[in-house]
Amino acid sequence: LRNDVTPEDDPRIPAIAKYFSTKGRYEEVNPHLIEDILAVNRSVLQPPFPQCREIHLTAIIRHGTRYPTAKNVKKMQKLYELVKSRASGHESWLREIKSQWTMWYTEDMDGRLVQKGMSDHKHLAVRLSKLFPSLVSEEKLRGGSIQFITSSKHRCVNSTLSFKAGLTELWDIRDQEFDHAVNDALMRFFDKCTRFLDEVDNNPTALAEMDKFKEGPEMRRVEQKIADRLGVPYNTVTADMAEAAFYMCAYEFAIKTVNSPWCRLFDEVDAQVMEYTNDLKQFWKRSYGYDINSKSSCILFHDVFSRLDKAANENLSGQQVTEAVTVQVGHAETLLPLITLLGFFKDSEALTSTNYATQTQRSFRTSQMLPYAANLLLVLYDCGGGDLRLQPLLNEKPVIFPGLAEQQASMPLYQDVKGHYRELLQGCDFEAECQLFKHPAEL
Numbered sequence: 001l002r003n004d005v006t007p008e009d010d011p012r013i014p015a016i017a018k019y020f021s022t023k024g025r026y027e028e029v030n031p032h033l034i035e036d037i038l039a040v041n042r043s044v045l046q047p048p049f050p051q052c053r054e055i056h057l058t059a060i061i062r063h064g065t066r067y068p069t070a071k072n073v074k075k076m077q078k079l080y081e082l083v084k085s086r087a088s089g090h091e092s093w094l095r096e097i098k099s100q101w102t103m104w105y106t107e108d109m110d111g112r113l114v115q116k117g118m119s120d121h122k123h124l125a126v127r128l129s130k131l132f133p134s135l136v137s138e139e140k141l142r143g144g145s146i147q148f149i150t151s152s153k154h155r156c157v158n159s160t161l162s163f164k165a166g167l168t169e170l171w172d173i174r175d176q177e178f179d180h181a182v183n184d185a186l187m188r189f190f191d192k193c194t195r196f197l198d199e200v201d202n203n204p205t206a207l208a209e210m211d212k213f214k215e216g217p218e219m220r221r222v223e224q225k226i227a228d229r230l231g232v233p234y235n236t237v238t239a240d241m242a243e244a245a246f247y248m249c250a251y252e253f254a255i256k257t258v259n260s261p262w263c264r265l266f267d268e269v270d271a272q273v274m275e276y277t278n279d280l281k282q283f284w285k286r287s288y289g290y291d292i293n294s295k296s297s298c299i300l301f302h303d304v305f306s307r308l309d310k311a312a313n314e315n316l317s318g319q320q321v322t323e324a325v326t327v328q329v330g331h332a333e334t335l336l337p338l339i340t341l342l343g344f345f346k347d348s349e350a351l352t353s354t355n356y357a358t359q360t361q362r363s364f365r366t367s368q369m370l371p372y373a374a375n376l377l378l379v380l381y382d383c384g385g386g387d388l389r390l391q392p393l394l395n396e397k398p399v400i401f402p403g404l405a406e407q408q409a410s411m412p413l414y415q416d417v418k419g420h421y422r423e424l425l426q427g428c429d430f431e432a433e434c435q436l437f438k439h440p441a442e443l
């Protein structure tokens with residue numbers, strides 16, 4: 001990409017790429033990476049005093065770009081069959097789909113990491129080594145103070161391997177291998193939380209707001225416009241078909257970096273409606289929609305703070321921090337509950353099927369929050385004389401702990417962060433929250 005070309009002007013990037021929600025490219029969230037995937041800007045880190053030193057980094061990272069899940073491949077196959085057999089439009093992009101494009105997605109791909117997903121993690125590893133050179137360093141890696149923890153899913157394990165490869169290739173390390181721990185209790189807590197499974201994941205009415213929106217006027221308009229563009233009867237394009245078409249555009253771009261003819265089925269207004277549908281799914285299934293969504297991450301929340309505490313205590317007693325870096329690889333459904341528990345991206349109104357128009361300025365945008373390789377970074381600083389600070393970053397951009405903004409413009413004191421989350425630190429017990437009966441709030 002030339003310097004004078006913005007992503008909006010680049011014909012290789014679909015105009016709707018910034019609305020792909022959890023199927024989006026990390027580069028759309030950090031567009032400077034389009035030009036240089038290894039670029040970092042250390043000046044975004046602004047410790048309050050020059051003597052502040054980073055002493056610990058916890059990175060919780062979503063796996064990299066992956067294939068669609070089997071469920072979505074099926075939907076995409078149905079759409080492809082419809083287009084092949086019924087589409088009567090004469091536009092060149094439609095002729096291209098019908099005569100040149102082949103349906104190459106198969107169900108056995110089922111969410112596996114793609115080549116681009118490996119690069120996502122390799123590149124992220126290199127950028128983190130540039131952003132935090134004293135922590136993500138060859139010496140620390142060789143010395144065993146960089147720990148890797150992953151979910152058992154192949155896309156996560158392979159992302160973890162790629163992250164490690166990014167570092168070992170960077171430093172040309174060939175004489176040593178580095179372990180990782182598979183820990184689903186931490187990285188797939190949602191699978192183990194009975195109350196969440198019962199009340200949300202397996203509850204057919206939990207996503208009622210998304211279901212209603214899919215049947216509502218905004219989605220109907222998108223479906224009609226797709227039917228018009230294809231030249232098929234209105235009743236053949238359902239919400240699932242529209243979703244499948246959106247995935248076709250998103251996956252072709254995320255996996256192959258091509259602006260495929262499928263993208264011509266949407267204009268920007270349509271894409272915003274599709275984005276809202278997915279935001280509704282994420283909101284009700286993994287975020288503020290139900291209290292248990294975020295509470296299911298209590299186990300990870302405590303794990304994060306116990307690591308920070310350990311690093312803080314070792315540092316305060318003059319010892320070397322044993323675990324300088326913790327890299328934890330999981331899913332959108334790992335990151336979002338934790339981000340929610342910490343209070344990020346909370347709007348005053350819930351996302352519902354009827355408030356699409358008033359939610360246009362919402363902060364809850366999964367396209368920005370949860371692309372492939374999305375990451376929450378927590379960096380602990382020692383600023384001398386017992387002054388410890390904690391800087392959160394989301395997708396490598398500094399963010400402010402919600403509620404702590406007024407008290408502290410710059411990096412907050414670690415003690416203040418702990419004070420802010422006091423209630424959760426003293427409670428938020430995974431076992432108690434996740435059991436079906438005797439929920440603490442009901443006692």
Ligand SMILES: O=P(O)(O)O[C@H]1[C@H](OP(=O)(O)O)[C@@H](OP(=O)(O)O)[C@H](O)[C@@H](O)[C@H]1OP(=O)(O)O
Binds near residue numbers: 069071333
């Ligand atoms: O809509 P799909 O089938 O892709 O949903 C996936 C989840 O993807 P997401 O909704 O976040 O885009 C997937 O999360 P990921 O972070 O691993 O990509 C999740 O693990 C998987 O179980 C699918 O969830 P669903 O319950 O089948 O919708």
